[in-house]
Structure formats: C-alpha cells, structure tokens
Amino acid sequence: MGGKKKPSEAPENKECYIVIFYSAALEALDELDLFGVKGGPQSVIHVLADEVQHCQSILNSILPRASTSKEVDASLLSVISFPAFAVEDSQLVELTKQEIITKLQGRYGCCRFLRDGYKTPKEDPSRLYYEPSELKLFENIECEWPLFWTYFILDGVFGGNAEQVQEYREALEAVLIKGKNGVPLLPELYSVPPDKVDEEYQNPHTVDRVPMGKLPHMWGQSLYILGSLMAEGFLAPGEIDPLNRRFSTVPKPDVVVQVSILAETEEIKAILKDKGIDVETIAEVYPIRVQPACILSHIYSSLGCNSRMKLSGRPYRHMGVLGTSKLYDIRKTIFTFTPQFIDQQQFYLALDNKMIVEMLRTDLSYLCSRWRMTGQPTITFPISHTMISSNFLFSICPVTVRIQTGKLSEFLTTSCCTHLSFMDPGPEGKLYSEDYDDNYNELESGDWMNGYGSTSNGKKVPSVRVEIHLPRDQSGELDFKALVLQLKETSSLQEQADILYMLYTMKGPDWDTELYDEESATVQELLTELYGKVGEIRHWGLIRYISGILRKKVEALDEACTALLSHQKHLTVGLPPEPREKTISEIMVYLAMYMRTQPGLFAEMFRLRIGLIIQVMATELAHSLRCSAEEATDSLMNLSPSAMKNLLHHILSGKEFGVERSVRPTDSNVSPAISIHEIGAVGATKTERTGIMQLKSEIKQMTFAFYSFLSSSPKSPGPSVAPSIGSFPSAYGQQTSKDRQGQWQRRRRLDGALNRVPVGFYQKVWKVLQKCHGLSVEGFVLPSSTTREMTPGEIKFSVHVESVLNRVPQPEYRQLLVEAILVLTMMADIEIHSIGSIIAVEKIVHIANDLFLQEQKTLGADDTMLAKDPASGICTLLYDSAPSGRFGTMTYLSKAAATYVQEFLPHSICAMQ
Incomplete structure (x- = not known):
C-alpha cells in the first residue's frame, strides 16, 4: 500500500508525474531517429516546441506542490534535479527543494509526502484504500526514506555544491546497514516502532526508528552507488548527462524577435514606402514561400x-x-508561416485591428520568455488595407521586447530552420492536401488577412434594439411571408438581425426566404451576408449577436480552456442567453492570454466564474458611465474586443481605474467610444488591493486589540478601541470626495467576483477549523473534519473552501464574509483550545452591521444614508467602508467576533486589562 489511497486521487497523482517527465522526455527525443543509421525520414521523432512549453507552464504553475492533493512530495527531487532537470527557473528549483527539506526531511531520510501511511504502524494492510478521515492518523509518523538523500547527493554533484554533497553523504552513512562482507546496504525505509507511536506523535522526529522493507532497496542502492562514484571523481557529470540538461537553470541570452513585415499588395507597399517603411510584397520574397x-x-x-x-x-x-x-525546409523549399491569430476567419476577433496588435504583443512577449531553440524567432506579418487605414503599424511600436525588422532574405542565416523530413518525396510524402492551392495569393480564403475588407462609411446603426411589429395572418399565426417582406423593406441592420433570428429559430437555417428571385436566399446565407455588412462598419454588438446565431466558434477556445485548466484554474461558465455566449468565449480567450503572459494576476484564485466576471464588467460600466444596467449591458456588448480585453485587465489587476465616454474616433462607426484608464493611487496600493490586505502590518496589533474588545462591553455601540481614530463625525464624512464614494464597495465587488483573497488565507482557514467544529456560510458548513482529510497547503483544500464561499451570490457580501473569517484567523492564533462549535460567519457579519448602524445613528445619520442592500440586509455604507480606521469594517467585525465567541474563551482573557 502506498500513496493517499483514495480512489479519486490515484489517477490525478499519476497524471501529474506523467506530465512532468513528459516535458523533459519531449525535449530529449526531438529529432531522434529510432532506427539510428538504419533509419529514414519515417522513423524520426518530431516534437513541437509549443507542446514542450505547454508542459513547462503546467509544471511552473503547480510547483512546489506535487499535485492538487499533495502540497509537497519528495519525488519532485527527480524533477528539479537528476535525471529530468525539467525546471528552468532556478528560484523555483530552490523553493521546491527548501519545501521538501522543511516539511519532509527527518533523521533517517525524507517522507514521500505528508500523511503517507505506507508501512506505518497505523496502516491496515488488508484494505486497498484509506478512508479520508483516517489520513490524520499518519501525521508525524510517516516513514522516512533514505532514497531521497541520494538525490540530494546527486543534486549537489551536478550543481557543484560540495558542502551539500558532504552533508548528505555523512547523513546517509549513519543509516546504511552493513551486509555480507561489509558491503553497505540502503534499506527501503525507516518506520516508527508500534510501541512508540504515541511518543512520536507528541515529539516528532525524536523516536529511534527501525528499518523495514527491502534490503537493499535496489532503486536507492543504485543511486547511492552512482552518487558515490560521481562524488569521488570516477564519473563526470557529462557522462551521466550527455544532453547537458543540468544547465537548464543557467540564464539564457536575450532573445531578439525578428519581424518581417510583408505587404499584401503593391498598393500597400507604395503606401508604406511613402511613410518611410520599406517592405516587400508576398510575391517578392520568392523563392521563400509564405x-x-x-x-x-x-x-x-x-x-x-x-x-x-x-x-x-x-x-x-x-x-x-x-x-x-x-x-521550415520542406522538399528543398523554405516556407514561413504567419501567426495563428491572423487565421481567425471563423470568429470576429481578427476584425479589430487593436485586438490584432494586442495578440501580436502577447506573442512577442511569449517568444522572449519561452524561446529555447537555436537561432532567433522570426515572425512573418502581412499588412492589409484595413491595417493601413487605422494606423496599425504605429500602434505596434510601444512594445517592451527586443525586436528587429528586416527582409526575410536577411533573416535566413539567423533564423531557426527545421527540416521536415517526413514530407520528403516518398510513397506518402504529400506536401499538403490537394484542397490547398500552391499559390499563396490563390488560396480559397484569399482575404484571410484582412477579415472583411476596408472599413467603409456605411450607414450608422442604432445600438439599442428596436421593437419589431410581428405581422399575423387571419388565424393569428405569424405571417412569415409578410415578415420576409418586412425584412426586405427595413433599412435597420438591427431589425434585420432580429427578423432573421426569428426565422432561424422558427423555420431553421436552411429555409429559403425567396428574397431573391433568381437564386436561393436561405436564412443561413442571409445571416452570413448580414454578418459581412456589420463587420465592415464594426458594429460589435450586432457582430456578437449574429455570430451567436451562426454558432461561430473561437478557433482558439479549446486551447484557451486547456491553458486555464492546466494552471489549476476551475471554470464556471453558465448558459446565458444570446449574444452573451459569444462574450463568454471572448472572456475565456482573454483570460488565457493573460495567464500566459501575466500569471501573477491570478494569484490565490482557483475558480474563475466567467458569468459573474461579465456581470461585474457591466456593473463597472454602469457605475462609471452613470447609466442603467440595461444600457451598461448594451455598452459592454458593443465594446470592441480590444476595449473589452482592456477592461478585463483593469479588473484583474486590482488597480483603481475609470471608464468614460471618449471623444476620440474609433474604427467603428456605430459602437460607443469608451476610454478605460488607470487612476492614480487614491486608496489602496497594489499590495493592498484586496481591501483587507492593508491590515497586513497591523495583524499583531489587532490581536492585542482583540483583548481590548473583550474587556469592554462588546455590545456597546461606542468607539471603544480601533486601529486608528478618524477626525470626521461619521463614516459618511470619511468620504473625502464624490470620487471616493463607492470605492471600497467596488473593490469588494471586484474581489468577490474574482474570488480574490489575501495570500495565505486558506492556510489560516485550516488553522481556524482546528479550533472549532466548523464554519457555516449561509447554511453551508465547512466541517472541521476537513483538516483530517487534507493538509493546509493542498490546492484541493483551497478549492473546497472557495466552493463554500462561492455559494454566496453577492460578490461584495462574499468579500465581507472573507474579512470576517480573517478576523477569526487572528483569534485562532491566540493560545485558546477552542473558539466555538460551528461558527456562523454570516451572523458575525450581521452583528457587525448592527453595531455599525447603532453607532452611525448616534452620530446623526438618517435612514437614507443607512440604506440596506435588499439581498443581504447589509448597510451599503458598511460595504463602502475601508477595512481599517474608526469606522472600518475590521473594527466592527472584531467586536462582533468577540461577542459571538466570548462564551468559549477563558475568563482570564476576558479579565485582561
């Protein structure tokens, strides 16, 4: 028996290690001929660099954890060091190593992972799986494996750390067992004797253990011999690591991205030349094929x-x-390929030139951080008419990476070139399907670069949906012929879209409207035609609406989902009505783009609720533009993809931002011009962005202040003790300007929608659960038994806590509950055996709300100022209060928590002061 033997965890753990070694194996196997000198093009292994880097990103996102159910595992030593050397980040390697030493190392070796019951005295060998609740029994008595010390010896040899080698060789000598003829043998593991289990529970790592299992343990014995040979100079690192993977953490030289700009036509080339940009056309780069x-x-x-x-x-x-x-060298011809995002014919993102710029910047940044091949990366970028008309080239300029522009022929000697030998002439060596013409300019989708052509001065379309008069026949049924006639006569593209949607749902996409006398005009064809028209004028609301009807799919949607899921992010999507479904696809693509380039934005977030994020985006527009919720939703749907991505970034960053109507022209003739900009530091800084993080430096003082709350009358509405005393007569007066009003409520709403919590929050919740019977959030209980099943650093525990909090629909109320739990974590740090049975967190929040209302009323606040949120019953002014200060939420939550749990506290504490 080995591992956490719960059936649901075994596959997950195995898959994690498969991915880890898969990354290293892919790099080692690239261009390997399986048959050696007797092989040929068909026996060569070809590995795509993007797949290797995808594995790397998974690895970097999970370390120093081993999986979602193991916060650390000693077997990671084989990943960060010999034999895989799979991690390139030296800081991450050192962090993982220190986690293993701190949490797993003992006197005889290292535990495999926390609460490992294998061969412990408490294990029942007759059962295949452990019960979740019994995992706690194995804490502090896990068997220690000398095997892992051999990895530390090898790691020291490969890293040139003689002190580490000496330390672990001496430690290993003390646990070796002499065999026949005095040969040192390495046992499999050391276990706690059954009669000394209680002693080990009380004082971990003090009891003398006994060797168990195989002797010698062949795996450990072989690594011990290898480490000894290398440490004594009989073997060189290069002999054991011929591929030099041990240098994976050595800093790489800066990457310079080579960009070759090509003109789609001679006309575009002439325009660019007038602007001082000398480029070639696609035809002029021959014999290089694009x-x-x-x-x-x-x-x-x-x-x-x-x-x-x-x-x-x-x-x-x-x-x-x-x-x-x-x-690519294919049949003695050099091929270059344009970026994938320009191919997005099926979806509308490529219609937005600013979005193309954003995707290009993302790719440039990703190349600089992930490029590991010989030679420099080369991007071939075609320029179309639409890009010229919107000053596309000039918007590319502000990039933060090193780029070099030039002609393709100049980059031949410095670029990375791959020979696709499997495409060499042979019985199955076709270049590509006959469906694709050899000539680039004669591709079936010849306008793949410029979407729907140049921006025209088409008629403007109202952004608000109009009411349609539905014609009826004598029987009262919908008259479809009259409806088609109405479609033909109306000049409103919005009305045309609504009519076609009704025909699509009631008659189907293949129904012939007979709108044109000479040829068929099915609903599908008319929708496609209308999609082209609204694409020309960049009416983003209608583009999304018709795209939803036609069920157009984001080409990179599956890759976006994979990127988010592989970074241990759970997705909650939901099924909103059209055209919201297309917006969900967009948001998922944008989230994946930020996950690739700025993973720090998602720290301490485990579940991304897409529908709630969209709702908060609309709320932010309504607040900033001072419009109704319906108008804000329409404005959100009419935002260009680049503007929507920019709004999402500001929400994710946690910084203060503003949204206002812009007077600057946009590519769209009809979509609203909205400007999104960052506001200076008027409130919390970046490190305080969760609202409660600004109390980080006051936690110790708050613990002492907690005693003060107990010594005073907890139910008193007066300002007994607070971290700081304000100079204004009420909480309302603390709002220094109209711009500041609503700031903290907005912050809580954003943080709640994103599931953002302070760093280390879930580990603190685990400590709270050890001192009570459970936490109740709106009727859903997080039992204390969870701590017997999971350790504090497990991703699975964090996700479990987050799922309980996510049952609260209002984001700002959820965040107030998080603050209340944070107060309980401070109480758990006090030397108290118990702080209650099942603690109802929402009751603490409501007690704090009552204390806040009482104090505000005594200071003269009227009922209008103290209006309550009808959904939660919490005063909106409390939502908008800063965490600290005389009228801060933490002040009232601390008093409320003291009131709620006072009966469980020792009288000596209550009598302090």
Whole structure:
C-alpha cells in the first residue's frame, strides 16, 4: 500500500508525474531517429516546441506542490534535479527543494509526502484504500526514506555544491546497514516502532526508528552507488548527462524577435514606402514561400500517417507561436508561416485591428520568455488595407521586447530552420492536401488577412434594439411571408438581425426566404451576408449577436480552456442567453492570454466564474458611465474586443481605474467610444488591493486589540478601541470626495467576483477549523473534519473552501464574509483550545452591521444614508467602508467576533486589562 489511497486521487497523482517527465522526455527525443543509421525520414521523432512549453507552464504553475492533493512530495527531487532537470527557473528549483527539506526531511531520510501511511504502524494492510478521515492518523509518523538523500547527493554533484554533497553523504552513512562482507546496504525505509507511536506523535522526529522493507532497496542502492562514484571523481557529470540538461537553470541570452513585415499588395507597399517603411510584397520574397498557419497544421497532420499500419497521423491542431516563428525546409523549399491569430476567419476577433496588435504583443512577449531553440524567432506579418487605414503599424511600436525588422532574405542565416523530413518525396510524402492551392495569393480564403475588407462609411446603426411589429395572418399565426417582406423593406441592420433570428429559430437555417428571385436566399446565407455588412462598419454588438446565431466558434477556445485548466484554474461558465455566449468565449480567450503572459494576476484564485466576471464588467460600466444596467449591458456588448480585453485587465489587476465616454474616433462607426484608464493611487496600493490586505502590518496589533474588545462591553455601540481614530463625525464624512464614494464597495465587488483573497488565507482557514467544529456560510458548513482529510497547503483544500464561499451570490457580501473569517484567523492564533462549535460567519457579519448602524445613528445619520442592500440586509455604507480606521469594517467585525465567541474563551482573557 502506498500513496493517499483514495480512489479519486490515484489517477490525478499519476497524471501529474506523467506530465512532468513528459516535458523533459519531449525535449530529449526531438529529432531522434529510432532506427539510428538504419533509419529514414519515417522513423524520426518530431516534437513541437509549443507542446514542450505547454508542459513547462503546467509544471511552473503547480510547483512546489506535487499535485492538487499533495502540497509537497519528495519525488519532485527527480524533477528539479537528476535525471529530468525539467525546471528552468532556478528560484523555483530552490523553493521546491527548501519545501521538501522543511516539511519532509527527518533523521533517517525524507517522507514521500505528508500523511503517507505506507508501512506505518497505523496502516491496515488488508484494505486497498484509506478512508479520508483516517489520513490524520499518519501525521508525524510517516516513514522516512533514505532514497531521497541520494538525490540530494546527486543534486549537489551536478550543481557543484560540495558542502551539500558532504552533508548528505555523512547523513546517509549513519543509516546504511552493513551486509555480507561489509558491503553497505540502503534499506527501503525507516518506520516508527508500534510501541512508540504515541511518543512520536507528541515529539516528532525524536523516536529511534527501525528499518523495514527491502534490503537493499535496489532503486536507492543504485543511486547511492552512482552518487558515490560521481562524488569521488570516477564519473563526470557529462557522462551521466550527455544532453547537458543540468544547465537548464543557467540564464539564457536575450532573445531578439525578428519581424518581417510583408505587404499584401503593391498598393500597400507604395503606401508604406511613402511613410518611410520599406517592405516587400508576398510575391517578392520568392523563392521563400509564405503560407497561413492552418497550412502548417495540415502538414503536421500527416506526421506519422501510414496506410499500411492503418495509422491516421497526428490530429489536426492549431499551431502555437513557437511553431510559426521558425522557418521550415520542406522538399528543398523554405516556407514561413504567419501567426495563428491572423487565421481567425471563423470568429470576429481578427476584425479589430487593436485586438490584432494586442495578440501580436502577447506573442512577442511569449517568444522572449519561452524561446529555447537555436537561432532567433522570426515572425512573418502581412499588412492589409484595413491595417493601413487605422494606423496599425504605429500602434505596434510601444512594445517592451527586443525586436528587429528586416527582409526575410536577411533573416535566413539567423533564423531557426527545421527540416521536415517526413514530407520528403516518398510513397506518402504529400506536401499538403490537394484542397490547398500552391499559390499563396490563390488560396480559397484569399482575404484571410484582412477579415472583411476596408472599413467603409456605411450607414450608422442604432445600438439599442428596436421593437419589431410581428405581422399575423387571419388565424393569428405569424405571417412569415409578410415578415420576409418586412425584412426586405427595413433599412435597420438591427431589425434585420432580429427578423432573421426569428426565422432561424422558427423555420431553421436552411429555409429559403425567396428574397431573391433568381437564386436561393436561405436564412443561413442571409445571416452570413448580414454578418459581412456589420463587420465592415464594426458594429460589435450586432457582430456578437449574429455570430451567436451562426454558432461561430473561437478557433482558439479549446486551447484557451486547456491553458486555464492546466494552471489549476476551475471554470464556471453558465448558459446565458444570446449574444452573451459569444462574450463568454471572448472572456475565456482573454483570460488565457493573460495567464500566459501575466500569471501573477491570478494569484490565490482557483475558480474563475466567467458569468459573474461579465456581470461585474457591466456593473463597472454602469457605475462609471452613470447609466442603467440595461444600457451598461448594451455598452459592454458593443465594446470592441480590444476595449473589452482592456477592461478585463483593469479588473484583474486590482488597480483603481475609470471608464468614460471618449471623444476620440474609433474604427467603428456605430459602437460607443469608451476610454478605460488607470487612476492614480487614491486608496489602496497594489499590495493592498484586496481591501483587507492593508491590515497586513497591523495583524499583531489587532490581536492585542482583540483583548481590548473583550474587556469592554462588546455590545456597546461606542468607539471603544480601533486601529486608528478618524477626525470626521461619521463614516459618511470619511468620504473625502464624490470620487471616493463607492470605492471600497467596488473593490469588494471586484474581489468577490474574482474570488480574490489575501495570500495565505486558506492556510489560516485550516488553522481556524482546528479550533472549532466548523464554519457555516449561509447554511453551508465547512466541517472541521476537513483538516483530517487534507493538509493546509493542498490546492484541493483551497478549492473546497472557495466552493463554500462561492455559494454566496453577492460578490461584495462574499468579500465581507472573507474579512470576517480573517478576523477569526487572528483569534485562532491566540493560545485558546477552542473558539466555538460551528461558527456562523454570516451572523458575525450581521452583528457587525448592527453595531455599525447603532453607532452611525448616534452620530446623526438618517435612514437614507443607512440604506440596506435588499439581498443581504447589509448597510451599503458598511460595504463602502475601508477595512481599517474608526469606522472600518475590521473594527466592527472584531467586536462582533468577540461577542459571538466570548462564551468559549477563558475568563482570564476576558479579565485582561
């Protein structure tokens, strides 16, 4: 028996380690000919760099944890050091190593992981799985494995750390057992004797243990011999690591991204030349061939294809930026491929030039941080008419990475070039499907670069949906012929879209409207035609609406979901009505883009509630633009993709921002011009962005102040003790300006929608659960038994706590509950055996609300100022109070918590002062 033997966890743990070693194995296998000198093009392994980096991102996101159910595992030593050397970040390697030493190391070796019951005296070997509640029994008596010290010896040898090598060799010598002829043997593990379990529980790492298991343990014995040979100079690191993977943490030289700008036509080339930019056309770069990324996907889909063995080949997948930033030698012809995001014919993101710029910047940043191949990355970027008309090139300039522009021919010697040998002439060596023409300019989708062409001066469309008069026949049924006639006569694109939507749902997409006499005009065809019209004028609300009807899918949606899930982020999507569904797809793509380039934005977030994020975005627009919720939703739907992505970034960053109507022209003739900008530091700084983080430096003082609350009358509405005393007569007076009003309520709403909590919050909740029977949040109980099943650092525990908090629908109320729990965590730090049975957190919040209302009324506040939120019953002014200060939420929550749990506290504490 080994591991946390709960059936639901075994597959998850195995998959984690498969991914970890898969990353290292992919890099080692690239370009390997399985048959050596007897091989050929069909026996060479080709590895895509994007797949390697995807594994790297998973690894970097989970370390120093081993999986969602293990906060640390000693087997990670084989990942961060010999033999995998899979991690490139030296700080992450050191952090993981220190976590293992701090939490797992003992006198005889290292535990495999916390609460490992394998071969402990408390284990029942007759059962296949442990019960979740019995895992607590194995705490502090886990068996210690000398095997892991051999990894530390090898790590010291490869890292040149002679002191570490000496330390662990001496430690290992003390636990070796002499065999026949005096040969030192390494036992499998050391276990606590059954009669000394209670003593070990009380004083961990003090009891003398006994060797158990196999002797010698062949795995550990072999590594011990290898470490001894290397430490004594009989073997060199290069002999054991011929691929030099041990240098993975050595800093790499700066990456310079080579960008070759190509003009779609001679006309565009002339325009660019007038602006001082000398470029080539796509035809002029011959013999280098330029193709879209989808062609490269089709090429790789033939990899491994063998009809005789009935192998279909690699599945068709979109190419990542690392794959399209190389040159390819295919049948003695050099090919270059444009970025994948320009191929997004099926979705409307590529219609927004600013969005193309954002995606290009994201790719440039990703290349600089992830490029590990020989040579420099080369991006081939075509310029279309729409990009020229909107000053596209000038908006690319403010990038923070090193780029070099030039002609493709100048980059041939400095670029990374890959020979696709599997495409060499042979029985199955086709270049790509016959569906694709060889000539770039004659591709079936010839306008793949510029979407729907130049921005025209089409008629403006009202952004607010109009009411449609539905014609009826004599029987009262809907008259479809009259409805089609109404469709033909109306000049409003919005009304046309609504009519076509009704026809689509009631008659189906293939119903012929007979709108045109000479040819068919199905509902599907008319919607596609209308989609082109609204695309030309950039009416984003209608674009999203029709895209939803046509069920257009974001081409990178599956990759976006994979990126979020692989970073241990749970997604809650929901099923909103059209066209909200398309907005959800957009938001998921934007979240994935930020996850790749700015993963720090998602710290301490484990579940992303997409629908609630969209709701908060609309609320922010309503607050900033001073409009109704319906108008704000329409404004959100009419935002360009780049503006929506910018709004999402400001919400994720936690910084104060403002939204206002802009007088500057936009690409759209009809969508509202909205400007989103960051506001200076008027409230909390970045480190205080959760609202309660500004109390970080006051936690110790608050613990002492807690005693003060107990010594005074807890139910007294007076300002007995507070971290700081304000100079204004009421909480309302603390709002220094109209701009500050609503600031803290907005912050709590944003943090609640994003599930943002202070760093270390979930570990503190675990400590609280050890001193009570459970926490109740709106009727949902988080029992104290959870601490017997999970350790404080497990991702699974954090997700479990978060799921309980997420049952609260109002984001700002949820965040106030988080603050109340934070007060309880401060109380748990006091030397008290118990702080209650099942603590109802919402009751503490409501007691604090009552104390706040009483004090405000005594200071002259009227009922209008003290209006309550009808959903939660909490005063809106309390929502808008800063955490600290005389009228701060933490002041009242501390008093409320003291009142609620006072009966469980020792009288000596209550009598202090």
